[in-house]
Amino acid sequence: MGKKPSHIKWLIDTGKRLNSVDGKEIEVWELKHHSDERVLSEWAAHFRNQYCLDKEIGLLINGTGKTKSQYLRDIKFPDAKIRPGPSIRSAEFAEILIADYLEFICNYCVPRLRYLDKTIRNEPIKGSDIIGFKIVQAGIFSPDDEMIVFEVKASFSNVNRNRLQDAINSSFIDETRKSESLNALKQKFIIRHDMQNIKIVERFQKKPDYPYIESSGAVAVLEGSVFNKTVFSETIASKHYNQNYLSLIVVKGENMMPLVHELYRRAADEA
DSSP: OOOOOGGGGGEEEEEEEEEOTTSOEEEEEEEOOOOOHHHHHHHHHHHHHHHSOTTTHHHHHTTTTOOHHHHIIIIISOOSSSTTHHHHHHHHHHHHHHHHIIIIISOOBOOOOTTTTOOOTTSOOOSOSEEEEEOSSTTSOOTTOEEEEEEEEEEOSOOOSOHHHHHHHHHTTHHHHHHHHHHHHHHHHHHTTOHHHHHHHHHTTOTTTSOOEEEEEEEEEEEHHHHHHOOGGGOOOTTOTTGGGEEEEEEEESSHHHHHHHHHHHHHHTO
8 A cells, every 4th residue: 555645635424324225325425625736736646647657657758759748648648628538537537536545545455557557548448447455464365355346437517317326237247357357457467577466366366265255336426516416315236246245435526527637737747
């Protein structure tokens, strides 16, 4: 786990709880961001390093004829205006925010390779959105070790649909693609010669012989106006395969799309 970033203090549990139609609890969190130059700059640097490590960007721009900022804007980051760039931006912002939640608030080990390996900037990435791990004691297989898989959906415009339900529905297929997602992670760690994380992934490929806790989550990250219009009491979670270990979360915030564009702008301009 890395150093806790300053912006995580803006992600606050409201204490409010809603219920799905089948009685499943829905946590309500709020992202209370504001114009703090230091925190926004730190957040932008953290955000940039999800896509391109600062220590590697010099090599990546060689031969492109582009500055660091141009490279990030033109090659790595989703486009700010050309569709589907803006929707990809909102989706990836939401996924990175929830990865931060799992790592820095819930204390999971969360691999951060999903965007580093992204090659087509205006296309969504396939596979499980976020995977996190907890190991009770290194080198020992404990039934209390845990793997968590989260699906995240975002809506920062006035669309009339339940994005939490969309996240739950997408989470249905995590069970079948779990082995593929673990294998993909392992391959990426092998390329990086990262033996520590290879061993972590291998531990969770051994469930038949060495059981562990498998948790699931579905999250909707929403503009406040979308949150207010969504009837969460109509959400259906009872068909999910992992009923006993399923978390439902909604994160709301104001002026979310301007925040997204500002983070991408700072991430490029301050590289």
